[in-house]
Amino acid sequence: MRGDPLRLGDRITWSEYFFDGQCYYREVLDMPQKCHGVRKYGHDLSEEDPHFLGGFAEYCYILPGTWILKLPDELSDEEATPLNCGVATMASVTEAAEITLGDTVVIQGLGLLGLYGAAMAKARGARCVIGLDSVESRLVTARKFGADYVINVGKVSEKEVIAEVRGLCKPDGADAVIEVCGVPEVITQGLQMLRTGGRYVLGGLVNPGANVHDRRQHAGQALGHHARDTQLSPAAFDPGA
Numbered sequence: 001m002r003g004d005p006l007r008l009g010d011r012i013t014w015s016e017y018f019f020d021g022q023c024y025y026r027e028v029l030d031m032p033q034k035c036h037g038v039r040k041y042g043h044d045l046s047e048e049d050p051h052f053l054g055g056f057a058e059y060c061y062i063l064p065g066t067w068i069l070k071l072p073d074e075l076s077d078e079e080a081t082p083l084n085c086g087v088a089t090m091a092s093v094t095e096a097a098e099i100t101l102g103d104t105v106v107i108q109g110l111g112l113l114g115l116y117g118a119a120m121a122k123a124r125g126a127r128c129v130i131g132l133d134s135v136e137s138r139l140v141t142a143r144k145f146g147a148d149y150v151i152n153v154g155k156v157s158e159k160e161v162i163a164e165v166r167g168l169c170k171p172d173g174a175d176a177v178i179e180v181c182g183v184p185e186v187i188t189q190g191l192q193m194l195r196t197g198g199r200y201v202l203g204g205l206v207n208p209g210a211n212v213h214d215r216r217q218h219a220g221q222a223l224g225h226h227a228r229d230t231q232l233s234p235a236a237f238d239p240g241a
Helices: 083-096 112-123 136-144 158-168 186-193
Strands: 012-014 068-070 104-108 128-133 149-152 174-179 194-202 221-224
Touching (some): 112 128, 128 136, 136 149
Parallel strands (some): 104 128, 174 194
Antiparallel strands (some): 012 068
């Protein structure tokens, strides 16, 4: 992607999906993941040729239509392993949330995506990051990743969570709320945490047929996110960015 020459022995990472050919969604809309016929590494059956396309294989064929990045020496193998999935996803999600200097950000769910989201929100200039989860160990880890406050949503009521978040996000609620827990029921809670004009980004919800009912009036943005092309942005792999 940077035009770096590759040599035998170089460490690389590559995009989760690939598509070889012309596509309206890629060329015009910058949504290559929506091209008809797109394929994903680790999603094809290993019994089909060329067999080695990710998953738990020791080797992988990198096919035409794949975005490839050479890894910088500053990144260890352990640090590089999740880059083209969790890290890149949250780079795109936080970009969609338009987090800027001084923002207050709420993250619903503190698994891998939520932890990266907390760190990236702080790196983008957020003055306050609040992490929500029901697993105590995740709450502890989230503080190490930059969360200023954490709330165990399993120990307090929904109304209490909303009230506590809004109390921490003066004067009138959070600038951005990011969902990465995959639970449809949290959407209405998240919307109630936002200030007028705030941004709500869905990053973890994959529930076909799920319905969300919210009859209150909102003046804000609700953004769905699905692995955009920026998911493999070179900035996501730059240890100095």
